[in-house]
Amino acid sequence: MAIRVSGLASGMDTESIVTQLVSAYNVKKNTYVKAQTKLSWKQDAWKTLNKKVKSLYSNMTSLKYSSAYKTKMASVSDTTKASVSAEGTAVNGSYSLKINQVAKSGYLTGGQLAASTTRATKLSELLGDDSFAGGKIEVTSAGKTSTIEVTADTTVSNFVSKLNKAGVKASYDATNQRIYVAASGTGAANDFSLSGVDDNGSTALKALGLRVASKSNTENYKSWAAYDGQDIAQILADLQNSKDAISAANNSITQSRSKISGYTTKVNYASSYETMMNAYKGLDNAGEIRDLDELASMSKADLSKTYELDDDGNFKRDSEGKLIVADDTVADDKKATGTDRLNALAAKAGLVKKKDENAGEDVKQVTIAEFAAAKAAVDKYDAQAADDTLTADEKADMNDFITSVQHAYKGTADSEYASIEELTNAYNDKITKEQDSITAQNKIISDNKAVLEKYALLDNGEDQAALEARISYAVKQLANAADKTQYNTDATRIDGQDAEIYVNNAKYTSSSNSFSINGLKIEALASTEGSEINVTVKNDVDGVYKKIKDFLKEYNSLINEMTSLYNADSAKGYEPLTTEEKDAMTDSEVEEWEKKVKSALLRRDDSLGNLLNSMTSAMYKGYTVNGKSYSLSSFGISTLGYLNADENEENAYHIDGDADDSAVSSKTNKLKQMLQEDPDTVTAFMQQLVTGVYNEIDTKMRSNSLSSAMTVYNDKQMAKEYSNYTTTIKKWEDKITSMEDSYYKKFAAMETALAKLQQSTSSLSGLLGS
Secondary structure: OOOOOOOOOOOOOHHHHHHHHOHHHHHHHHHHHHHHHHHHHHHHHHHHHHHHHHHHHHHHOHHHOHHHHOOEEEEEOOOOOEEEEEOOOOOOEEEEEEEEEOOEEEEEEOOOOOOOOOOOOEHHHHHOOOOOOOEEEEEEEOOEEEEEEEOOOOEHHHHHHHHHHOOOEEEEEOOOOEEEEEEEEEOHHHOEEEEEOOHHHHHHHHHOOOOOOOHHHHHHHHHHHOOOOOOHHHHHHHHHHHHHHHHHHHHHHHHHHHHHHHHHHHHHHHHHHHHHHHHHOOOOOHHHHHHHHHHHOOOHHHHOOEEEEOOOOOEOEOOOOOEOEOOOOOOHHHEEEHHHHHHHHHHHHOEEOOOOOOOOOOOOOEEHHHHHHHHHHHHHHHHHHOOOOOOHHHHHHHHHHHHHHHHHHHOOOOOOOOOHHHHHHHHHHHHHHHHHHHHHHHHHHHHHHHHHHHOHHHOOOOOHHHHHHHHHHHHHHHHOOOOHHHOOOOOEEEOOEOEEEEEOOEEEEEOOOEEEEOOEEEEEOOOOOOOOEEEEEEEOHHHHHHHHHHHHHHHHHHHHHHHHHHOOOOOOOOOOOOHHHHHOOOHHHHHHHHHHHHHOOOOOOHHHHHHHHHHHHHHHOOEEEOOEEEOHHHHOEEOOHHHHOOOOOOOOOEEOOOOOOOOOOOOOOHHHHHHHHOHHHHHHHHHHHHHHHHHHHHHHOOOOOOOOOOOOOOHHHHHHHHHHHHHHHHHHHHHHHHHHHHHHHHHHHHHHHHHHHHHHHHHHHHHHHO
16 A cells, blocks of 8 residues: 655645545445345355254265164163174064083183392203204294294293294293283183294293193194104105195296186277278278267267368368367358267267167177277277387288288188188187186186195295104103193193173184174173073164154254244344444444344245155155055144244254153154054154155255255355455445555645745745845
């Protein structure tokens, strides 16, 4: 803004005068500013309300389906033994439940080590033998097998770390001088074994307080002992042969897939070439071919344009080969739309827009889109055949095939194939041959994988001597299993086990204590010691009642607000305040004024009124269930009416007998009674009712020229109006500024003239005075 110094010669308050002169224009500008502010407030009010409508709309989605009302509840006669819940699919009735055992996690509490043992204590110190040569310990955890090598210098901390890497959960308690090992999860399959591979390994385990007898250790030794007396050398040879066979089969499959890809590409090229050339047969010249090629793949927008025609009736092109858009100066017979030209050429080429489903199977129909795809496939293959990055052999193969296709299409005497059909059949036979080869190779892979799985235990990278030593040691350990002196007697071991339960005398097992059986969710807590407990499943009347009540509560809250906004008191005479108007009022007066304006923003709003009527009508109407008409009142749900309801709450629904609603709590709760006696009718009615309200809102939320999707008011229209106000206000501001500049220039000229006059008067006075 320019800094003006005025009135020096005249003594006039020029700024005030100019302000008064343009005040009428400022009033006009402020009218638009106030209208824009009011519109902005209205947009905010609608955004807030729309958010609540969307919330109800979203929450109703699940209530449209019967599954929302099929809630069940389960009770168990002894809650210390099991906890049970029921899904909607559970069958009502009584069930017997017996829990033989709960799932447990494998756990090893190591024997107590010397009081001086720390995490840094070495294995040689625990053994009291610096000459310890080292040993191996095998760890299996959840099906994974690892071998830990220990030496005289292995510390407690090192060993615990290796155990954790092997898949178990291990720790050392320095306070109690014990190592603790836990399985990664509950159940027998997740249990672990910890056993020596050799004497030194077992010795190390005992020194660490971890040598115990366990079911998992025994099973591990049995797995190795099973190979006692077998030809290990032959097994290792079989394993290697199977690996080689699998590798060769995979290589063969890769080659076959590559061939299939190449053959498929060639078949596609040949078929595409035939489609393209068949279409060209109906055209008269190269110009028509060029036009069809371009138009068939052109966008709808470009097809709608009008282009110039040459003397032959083909489209004209500029020096770059682009179509020339025709203007109004071009004669009608010298121009055509892309669509009209395409339709004419397609008819000549025998192409259709859409296939006729009623045409016979013998009638070959090719769509324009199929022609375009065929032309693109031919162009792509031709371009690849000309690619200089190909090897000479690759290039020759592709170009030879192109020639074969061209000859086959023409049916020339020197052609290898009499027709395109014969050519494609030949290549399809090649594809079938390679597919058969893949099937055969997969059979080889499957057979040899069976060998690998059979001898997986021996496939650990160790040589024959090492494996035979392991087998011999396992046999020895099984033979000496009864010798208690080899174990840490103060160590304890809990074997991992699966949970085992019986429901109605049917046995179920699980690695965890959680079961899902025909809609029942059972959590086993403790053994029932051979006896049975009872589980009862029935409809969850209170649960369904709460869903309906919650829906009505949200609906009532929204409908009451909508009613209040629509019926708001008039704010006639109240408009948003300008800065000058606010300055003349106290803060509380401004707040009350704006509150009055905002409260009436949606008063008698058409969009709000239509939505309000649609929703209340859907709630009020009746719906048919099994040939009988029901309404909400049939279930003891109704409004209080205009006379009894609080202001703007005449559209809210109340459930008779609901304890939380003082207006109707004394009445009989018919809804709950119906849920107990005829839940299917309640479900069917509520589905229809909710769907009705949902559909009404859905219709209002659809996108159109005035509103966006998921919006129940004309947000696009409002945004456009806001933008128009911004443009209009800017024009008035520019106009006011221009007028102010004009007035200031005139006053400045007057000030200059007065200054000159005063100067002349002073000079004359000076002359006369002298």
